[in-house]
Amino acid sequence: MKISLFYEFPLPRPWSEDDEHQLFQHGLTEVEAADKAGFSTVWLTEHHFLEEYCHSTAPEMFLAAASQRTENIRLGFGVMHLLPNINPPARIAERVATLDHLSNGRVEYGTGEGSSVAELGGFNVDPADKRAQWEEALEVSIRCMTEEPFSGFKGEHVEMPARNVVPKPLQKPHPPVWVACTRPSSVEMAAQKAIGALSFAYTGPEALKERVDGYYRDFEEQGTPITPAINPNILAIGGDLSMMVAKSDEEALERLGTGGGFFSFGIMHYYLTGMHTPGRTKVWERYQEAVKEDPTLAYGPGRGAIGSPDTVREFLRGYEASGVDEIILLLNPRSHEGTMESIEIMGNQILPEFIERDEKAVAEKAKRLEPVIEKVEARRQPSEAPLFDETYAFGGLPTGRNKFTAGEIPEAMAEINEGRVKAAQQEKAAREAAG
Known part of the structure; x- marks a missing residue:
């Protein structure tokens, strides 16, 4: 089992002027240390408008900075929103590919739909369309990374003409693809599409084992690749997976304080039961009040990788026994x-x-899955992407409604040429006067 870190970048109020700057600087220092310590991946979410709960709005920016301070740790989008109103597919392909080059091929391409009123409403997305938008955007983003040129797409939610999207990723044919799985049915969907499952695990390692076994069963029996490269992996995130390790259990709990439960409380607030006034509602204050009424909302012994090395080691071994490929540990606010x-x-x-055990497990898994992958690849459907029209070309001035023409470039070029002519005339006159 691989062990990784998950960043939401929560920032509880009250805020000082330097808090956000410090938040990201501390994060970079932590990721640099995690790289040296041997963590597998740093996963960074993308959320918008979820103040206090998540200030990670531009994950590719942070991951790009982290790529220059690390050597081995992989850099995961956990996840990038694929709704076109938030991230057009071609822009996703460009950013993922650029980061892949900056990091020397360490990107994990985690994808998702988004679920909060704050985000779906903020970007004018109908929740009824979000799965269909994700499916179209995933196809287009991957095709933009792999086709030269991308031959075009016309769907219900995404429409894009032929263009050669550059750069292409360093990892060929593309970085590993994952999808966020909040529900068991989403894990089944990931297995059926032969992509990785970023699975939320709220019920402990015993129930997780059933989900892991189900993923690999569905992958073998129904897996049909939708991407050029398959990614048969399932990881666990969320729930009782906070991290705070110290010399003793008592010291770890003291350092954790009440912050460990803020992740789950934030989900409840922004996704289910809370009412939020932008820039006014104090989420952390509400959380503290809720903890006073019900202390079990905050994490305690046995509810996360929390405690002494012995305690944390046993906790992690329980998840390792579930067969999950990777576990992601949440970080406490402030x-x-x-x-x-x-x-x-x-x-x-x-x-x-x-x-050490993971290296052996990965080798054994690869051997075990060889015949399964052959069966899965045999189900691959022929590509429905249109052939590139070799007669197609674009050029000239952008035009719009009411015969509008975007003429700023011709005007600028004309001004440049006029300046050159005047300069040449002045130079000629100066030569004649001197001669």
Whole structure:
């Protein structure tokens, strides 16, 4: 089992002027330490308008910065929104591919639909359309990464003419593809499409084993690839998967404080039961009040990778026994010092044994899946992408309704040429006067 970190970049109020700047700088320092410690991947979410709960709105920017301070840790979108109103597919392909080059091929392409009123409403997306939008956008983004040129697409939600999208990713044919899976049915869908499942796990390792077994069963029996490269993997995130490691259980709990439950509370607030006034509602304050009424909302012993090295080691072994390929550990709000010490302890005392066992497990899994992958690949459907029209070309001035022409470039070029003519005339006159 691989062990990774998950960043939401929560920032509870009250805010000082330097808080957001410090948030990202601390994050970069932590990721640099996590790379040296041996964590597998740093996964970074993308959310919009979810103040206090998540300030990670441009994950590719942070991951690009992290790529220059790390060498081995993989850089995961956990996830990028594929709704075209938020991220047009061609722009997704460009950003993912650019990051892949900057990181020397370390990108994990996690995708999702989005679920909150804040985001769907903020970008004018009808929730009834979001699955269909994800499916179209995923196809187009992957084709933009792999076709030279992209031959065009006309769907219900995405329409794009032929263009050669550059750059192409360093990983060929494209980075590993994942999809966020909040429900068991989404895990089934991921297996059927032969892509990785970023599976939320709220019920502990025992129930997770059923989900893992179901994923691989569905992959073998129904998997039909929708991307050029398949990705048969399932990882666990969320629920009781916060991280705070210290010399003793007592010290870890003290450092954790009440912050460990803020992730789950934020989901409830923004996705289910909360009413939010932008720039006014104090989410952290509401959370603290809720914890006073029900202390079980905050994490405690046995509810996460929380405690001494021995405690955390046993906790992680329980998830490893479920057969899940990777586990992602959440980071506590405003806990930079505790997180840095946790990363150091994990690297020195906990990760080495898991890394050693994972290397063996990956080799065994590859051998075990060889005949399964042959069956899955045999189900691959012929591409329905249109052939590129070799007579197609574009050029000239952009035109719009009411015969509008975007003429700023011709005007600018005319001004440049006029300047050159005047300069030449002045130079000629100067030569004649001197001669």
